[in-house]
Amino acid sequence: MRVLITGGAGFIGSHLNDRFLREGHRVVAMDNFITGSQDNIAHLAGNRDFEFIYHDVSNFIHVPGPVDAVLHFASPASPIDYLKYPIQTLKVGALGTHNALGLSRAKQARFLLASTSEVYGDPLVRPQNETYAGNVDPVGPRGVYDEAKRYAEALVMAYHRQHGMQTRIVRIFNTYGPRMRLDDGRVVPNFIGQAIRGEPLTVYGDGSQTRCFQYIDDLVEGIIRLLASDYVAPVNIGTTREISVKEFALIVNQAAGSKAGIEYSDGSRIEGDPQTRKPDTARAQSVLNWRPQIELEEGLERTIRYFRTVLSEPV
Ligand code: NAD
Numbered sequence: 001m002r003v004l005i006t007g008g009a010g011f012i013g014s015h016l017n018d019r020f021l022r023e024g025h026r027v028v029a030m031d032n033f034i035t036g037s038q039d040n041i042a043h044l045a046g047n048r049d050f051e052f053i054y055h056d057v058s059n060f061i062h063v064p065g066p067v068d069a070v071l072h073f074a075s076p077a078s079p080i081d082y083l084k085y086p087i088q089t090l091k092v093g094a095l096g097t098h099n100a101l102g103l104s105r106a107k108q109a110r111f112l113l114a115s116t117s118e119v120y121g122d123p124l125v126r127p128q129n130e131t132y133a134g135n136v137d138p139v140g141p142r143g144v145y146d147e148a149k150r151y152a153e154a155l156v157m158a159y160h161r162q163h164g165m166q167t168r169i170v171r172i173f174n175t176y177g178p179r180m181r182l183d184d185g186r187v188v189p190n191f192i193g194q195a196i197r198g199e200p201l202t203v204y205g206d207g208s209q210t211r212c213f214q215y216i217d218d219l220v221e222g223i224i225r226l227l228a229s230d231y232v233a234p235v236n237i238g239t240t241r242e243i244s245v246k247e248f249a250l251i252v253n254q255a256a257g258s259k260a261g262i263e264y265s266d267g268s269r270i271e272g273d274p275q276t277r278k279p280d281t282a283r284a285q286s287v288l289n290w291r292p293q294i295e296l297e298e299g300l301e302r303t304i305r306y307f308r309t310v311l312s313e314p315v
């Protein structure tokens with residue numbers, strides 16, 4: 001296959017590049033570096049099966065030649081990033097998804113949308129399964145991301161229903177691993193960076209809010225299986241080991257060998273921060289025969305190793 005990966009210089013996109021190339025496919029990565037980095041694709045320079053196109057996908061997308069699959073991953077993803085770029089986030093979710101679908105249709109390519117657990121907002125049910133319609137405040141600060149992704153899902157379904165296109169929607173739950181930006185503001189790079197520097201970990205609010213953290217390789221496996229399946233409705237991909245942010249801080253400090261403890265940083269919590277988030281993954285298990293394989297402790301060890309290298313590099 002020749003696959004187009006929008007957001008291909010981002011954290012998840014760059015791991016998808018590697019996986020498709022390893023399986024013998026050709027990859028075209030497209031990115032405007034708004035939150036991604038050249039560093040994430042530097043190792044692919046000179047690979048004849050890899051092409052990079054610098055482009056903002058909120059503008060018309062042109063890719064010469066055949067394309068068999070389009071994976072639309074372009075979008076700021078960290079709360080700090082999408083609060084910094086609210087309009088770009090709405091545009092890439094709406095116009096970017098429209099352009100990526102248009103290209104996909106013109107090339108008769110299969111289409112996969114990177115959606116998110118944020119479509120459930122601050123959920124009133126736990127765990128969240130794919131039939132739950134969510135609890136989202138459209139005018140709250142997170143609305144720019146949540147509503148963009150909800151609109152994107154609606155657009156994908158419209159292209160499927162109207163044009164009979166082969167579409168897939170993955171609802172990604174918190175994912176971490178090497179190549180996250182150390183300063184992207186998400187809890188994993190924040191905590192690991194602080195732990196490595198011997199600083200206290202900044203726990204927002206009282207730390208009782210929960211998340212489930214999955215390692216990047218498990219997510220990539222789920223995406224590959226979903227793309228290959230014939231399943232059109234959204235599929236949650238995430239782990240079900242639910243822990244509070246406070247508990248997570250203790251685990252990170254232990255894994256990194258830091259004795260600096262934690263500090264409560266009440267004012268830093270973003271309005272609308274979901275109190276709970278846990279996927280129901282029964283659909284992924286039955287449709288894709290997918291289950292996460294990598295334990296949090298193992299994934300954290302790999303990620304801490306990566307961030308130690310990044311932090312030891314001269315700037
Ligand atoms: P990221 O910020 O590392 O990657 C996003 C990439 O998209 C960046 O390289 C950025 O430069 C690029 N981009 C953004 N707007 C663009 C535009 N208009 N044109 C071209 N490129 C653009 O974030 P990530 O964690 O890798 O997230 C990737 C995708 O997965 C996003 O769509 C995100 O919503 C989704 N997702 C991620 C998570 C997670 O836990 N990491 C969870 C749910 C959903």
Ligand code: UDP
Binds near residue numbers: 204273
């Ligand atoms: N968080 C925290 N300290 C930090 C960064 C984040 O306590 O330094 C909390 C944040 O308030 C949220 C959780 O960690 O409850 C996960 O935040 P993240 O930004 O990783 O993404 P989210 O899951 O909210 O999309």
